[in-house]
Amino acid sequence: MADYELHCFGESGHSYKAALMLQLAGCDWKPVFLDFFNGEVRSEEFRELNEMGEAPVLRHSARTGEVILSQSGVILDYLATATGKFAAGSAVERREVLRWILWDNHKMSSQAGVLRFMMNFVPEEKRSADVIGFLQGRVKGALTVLEAHLQDEDWLVGDKPTIADFSCCSYLYYPEPFGFDRAEWPNISDWLDRIAAIDGWKHPYDLMPRTA
Amino acid sequence: MADYELHCFGESGHSYKAALMLQLAGCDWKPVFLDFFNGEVRSEEFRELNEMGEAPVLRHSARTGEVILSQSGVILDYLATATGKFAAGSAVERREVLRWILWDNHKMSSQAGVLRFMMNFVPEEKRSADVIGFLQGRVKGALTVLEAHLQDEDWLVGDKPTIADFSCCSYLYYPEPFGFDRAEWPNISDWLDRIAAIDGWKHPYDLMPRTA
Numbered sequence: 001m002a003d004y005e006l007h008c009f010g011e012s013g014h015s016y017k018a019a020l021m022l023q024l025a026g027c028d029w030k031p032v033f034l035d036f037f038n039g040e041v042r043s044e045e046f047r048e049l050n051e052m053g054e055a056p057v058l059r060h061s062a063r064t065g066e067v068i069l070s071q072s073g074v075i076l077d078y079l080a081t082a083t084g085k086f087a088a089g090s091a092v093e094r095r096e097v098l099r100w101i102l103w104d105n106h107k108m109s110s111q112a113g114v115l116r117f118m119m120n121f122v123p124e125e126k127r128s129a130d131v132i133g134f135l136q137g138r139v140k141g142a143l144t145v146l147e148a149h150l151q152d153e154d155w156l157v158g159d160k161p162t163i164a165d166f167s168c169c170s171y172l173y174y175p176e177p178f179g180f181d182r183a184e185w186p187n188i189s190d191w192l193d194r195i196a197a198i199d200g201w202k203h204p205y206d207l208m209p210r211t212a
Numbered sequence: 213m214a215d216y217e218l219h220c221f222g223e224s225g226h227s228y229k230a231a232l233m234l235q236l237a238g239c240d241w242k243p244v245f246l247d248f249f250n251g252e253v254r255s256e257e258f259r260e261l262n263e264m265g266e267a268p269v270l271r272h273s274a275r276t277g278e279v280i281l282s283q284s285g286v287i288l289d290y291l292a293t294a295t296g297k298f299a300a301g302s303a304v305e306r307r308e309v310l311r312w313i314l315w316d317n318h319k320m321s322s323q324a325g326v327l328r329f330m331m332n333f334v335p336e337e338k339r340s341a342d343v344i345g346f347l348q349g350r351v352k353g354a355l356t357v358l359e360a361h362l363q364d365e366d367w368l369v370g371d372k373p374t375i376a377d378f379s380c381c382s383y384l385y386y387p388e389p390f391g392f393d394r395a396e397w398p399n400i401s402d403w404l405d406r407i408a409a410i411d412g413w414k415h416p417y418d419l420m421p422r423t424a
Contacts, residue, residue: 052315052357073314074307095286102285103264106317130342145264 004029007049007057009036010210011121013113013171015056017072018079019207020166024200025085033209037121072170073101076163086162096157100164108146111138112171116178136179143185150187154194161198169195173203216241219261219269221248222422223333225325225383227268229284230291231419232378236412237297245421249333284382285313288375298374308369312376320358323350324383328390348391355397362399366406373410381407385415 004022008015008031015034022029034040034055041053050057050070058075060067060082069075077098080087088094104110115135118127146168149156156164172180172192182189195201216234220227220243227246234241246252246267253265262269262282270287272279272294281287289310292299300306316322327347330339358380361368368376384392384404394401407413 051361052319069307069311071311071314074311077310078307095281095290098289099281099283099286102283102314102317105314106322107264110318110322128342128346130340131346134340134343134346149263 001061002028002030003061005032005059006030006208007032007034007046007059008055008208009034010205010208011174012036012055012208013109013116013174013204014054014072015208016170016173016204017109017167018056018058018075019204020170020201021076021079021086021163023202023207024166024198025079025083026200027079027083031208035211037211073098073105073167076101076167080163086166088162089158093158093162097162097164100156101167103142103145104164104167104170107138107142108168109171111135111142112178112180115139116171116174116176119178120176139179143180143188147185147187150191154191161195165191165195170204213273214240214242215273217244217271218242218420219244219246219258219271220267220420221246222417222420223386224248224267224420225321225328225386225416226266226284227420228382228385228416229321229379230268230270230287231416232382232413233288233291233298233375235414235419236378236410237291237295238412239291239295243420247423249423285310285317285379288313288379292375298378300374301370305370305374309374309376312368313379315354315357316376316379316382319350319354320380321383323347323354324390324392327351328383328386328388331390332388351391355392355400359397359399362403366403373407377403377407382416 004027006015006018006022006029008019019031034046036055040046041055047053049068052070054070056070056072056075058069058078060069069078088097115132118132118135155161156168169192172188182192216239218227218230218234218241220231231243246258248267252258253267259265261280264282266282268282268284268287270281272281281290300309327344330344330347367373368380381404384400394404
């Protein structure tokens with residue numbers, strides 16, 4: 001049995017944050033497919049694992065017993081501590097890492113994830129142009145903050161990649177259109193290339209099983 | 213000069229999280245009014261303080277120099293460590309506190325804050341029924357998770373109030389309508405009463421200056 005099992009699905013950028021960290025930190029892990037699109041997160045069994053009804057969920061067979069974690073930011077923080085990799089270097093940097101992970105959950109991945117879902121995975125007759133326009137405005141605001149921050153920085157915090165980068169980048173590698181065009185955001189595009197150049201990097205659809 | 217200055221405005225639930233913690237932890241603090249509705253967060257001066265362009269921002273005159281923090285979750289974590297109050301008791305509880313704060317930023321305050329803004333502070337002709345309906349669905353989903361968690365628990369984590377409670381409760385004390393009716397959520401309502409019974413508690417509009 002692998003040390004880590006990640007309940008996830010390929011289309012989930014939130015899952016990708018955790019999968020990418022497990023992969024790049026060289027953990028012994030395997031993905032466990034979660035059938036989100038057929039409602040598995042609403043099942044009693046999954047609710048037992050995560051009352052928030054969300055992917056991803058990480059199970060760690062630790063020496064002291066099994067640890068079950070949800071919320072990608074908690075999983076990233078746990079793995080950075082457990083592996084010593086992609087962690088912040090000082091107390092000041094730790095606060096900066098947490099700051100970007102919170103911002104990502106509030107302003108970046110949360111909005112981009114729902115927008116991509118609405119534009120690609122919801123039946124066309126159920127899509128609302130108003131809601132899509134609203135979310136596109138939110139995502140554009142977030143990308144503007146990210147683009148400005150990366151003007152003079154290679155990484156979000158300090159001078160090397162951290163879990164903050166893995167959190168904020170997650171939805172930006174997906175091919176489905178949601179109004180994000182790399183050509184319009186050169187600093188973000190270069191940063192995505194830097195992350196993708198880290199030894200072992202894989203695309204979300206090559207790391208996690210997709211819905212058929 | 214006070215030890216802590218909080219750049220905030222009364223209408224901001226994100227600011228309230230930090231203000232409430234400063235108040236209940238008995239810190240020497242004062243609010244500094246941020247004129248959000250007239251665009252102060254977009255000013256060069258404010259962007260210097262917080263490139264994310266968001267309230268709140270905390271300035272702490274620490275012995276080792278001034279510390280400037282943004283993102284309410286970072287501020288709460290910093291104050292819990294600095295004061296030793298409303299902090300998690302163990303590593304497991306610390307992860308649970310972070311988990312609820314991340315969930316709040318992703319699913320609760322973020323959605324409720326924008327919804328309340330759309331329904332009360334945006335000119336009527338600019339409101340979209342589709343967007344309001346969409347956000348109400350998101351908020352209802354979050355309230356359902358919170359209501360279920362509080363079925364057998366007095367507090368979100370462990371057996372006493374923590375910064376997780378102060379994060380998740382923030383928008384739920386405001387009087388402006390956004391589709392949240394306490395009568396429909398009895399466990400949440402009782403929990404809000406428990407928080408309001410903590411010595412020193414104040415309503416957001418009594419803790420922070422409001423826009424005229």
